[in-house]
Amino acid sequence: MEHYPLHDAQALAPTGVLRATVNLGNPILARQDAGQPPTGVSVDLARALATCLDISLELVVFDGAAKAVDAVANERADIGFFAIDPLRSQGIQFTAPYVLIEGCYLAREASAFETHADVDRPGVSVVVGKGSAYDLYLTRTLQNAELVRAPTSPSVVDVFLEGNYDVAAGVKQQLESDAQRNGGLCLLPERFMVIQQAMGLPSSRGALAASLLQQFIESRKASGFVHEALRRNGIDGATVAP
Structure with a gap:
């Protein structure tokens, strides 16, 4: 070296x-x-x-x-x-x-969310990690949904479940791990951003x-x-x- x-x-x-x-x-x-x-x-x-x-x-x-x-x-x-x-x-x-990392959405399997367009609607709550890259990005790009900020990125899914919010957003790998840990959750099929x-x-x-x-x-x-x-x-x- x-x-x-x-x-x-x-x-x-x-x-x-x-x-x-x-x-x-x-x-x-x-x-x-x-x-x-x-x-x-x-x-x-x-x-x-x-x-x-x-x-x-x-x-x-x-x-x-x-x-x-x-x-x-x-x-x-x-x-x-x-x-x-x-x-x-x-x-x-x-x-x-x-x-390069993928930013994705997580929702309950029983929910009606299937695409990114389903997320950005009035009355929809999206939990993000405060100050994270996807928080900054979604603050700029979401027009209708409401952002709910969890204290940290690893706590996003816990806040999402405890508060009965609609969608969680975060790094794909973290969300996949949380979905396996909790059950009844699934990632939406496409990423909403590439995190550099x-x-x-x-x-x-x-x-x-x-x-x-x-x-x-x-x-x-x-x-x-x-x-x-x-x-x-x-x-x-x-x-x-x-």
């Missing part, structure tokens, strides 16, 4: 430690079993970058994307792993995406740091590192971005 010059490390991690956010709200990116350190493709990438910079790594763990975004935008962390969204670009510079997962750093870090992070993620895609990290962490249904 290549190593970057000292001034590159200072550009990306001026404190001398690479502080990387870990978002446990997205099971594609990371997970953490009780009493164990976080694992996942984002953790693997963070470790690889710290090795390239020849500095130590500090994982800053959050239960939702909005908290991780805030930490990087306000320089409490040096890098993060986020879905690209225009609202987030106000404080964060993004690389090109490294993984990228690395990000504070906008204030400047062009050199942004260029270095872009080069890093492109090299990890081209080398097969991202593909292998997905396989090693048992992630199905996510694809490496071109």
Whole structure:
């Protein structure tokens, strides 16, 4: 694995430690079993970058994307792993995406929801994870349905069931797992969005740091590192971005 010059490390991690956010709200990116350190493709990438910079790594763990975004935008962390969204670009510079994930709807099997058009109707309630990529996207695109925000993405289906709401929205893999856990639920047949997962750093870090992070993620895609990290962490249904 290549190593970057000292001034590159200072550009990306001026404190001398690479502080990387870990978002446990997205099971594609990371997970953490009780009493164990976080694992996942984002953790693997963070470790690889710290090795390239020849500095130590500090994982800053959050239960939702909005908290991780805030930490990087306000320089409490040096890098993060986020879905690209225009609202987030106000404080964060993004690389090109490294993984593509599907955003889907979940409903009760006995419901009348069959298509996306069925969802966006007056009186329909859609539960989303507060501050998630699909929350931001659906806030812009839904014209008639009402959004109900769960505290975190992993709690979406529980809020959906407890509140007897109409539809849950989220990352396909998370919804599939929740459907198996609860029974009587099904995913609508088509995705409503493609979530582009990228690395990000504070906008204030400047062009050199942004260029270095872009080069890093492109090299990890081209080398097969991202593909292998997905396989090693048992992630199905996510694809490496071109």
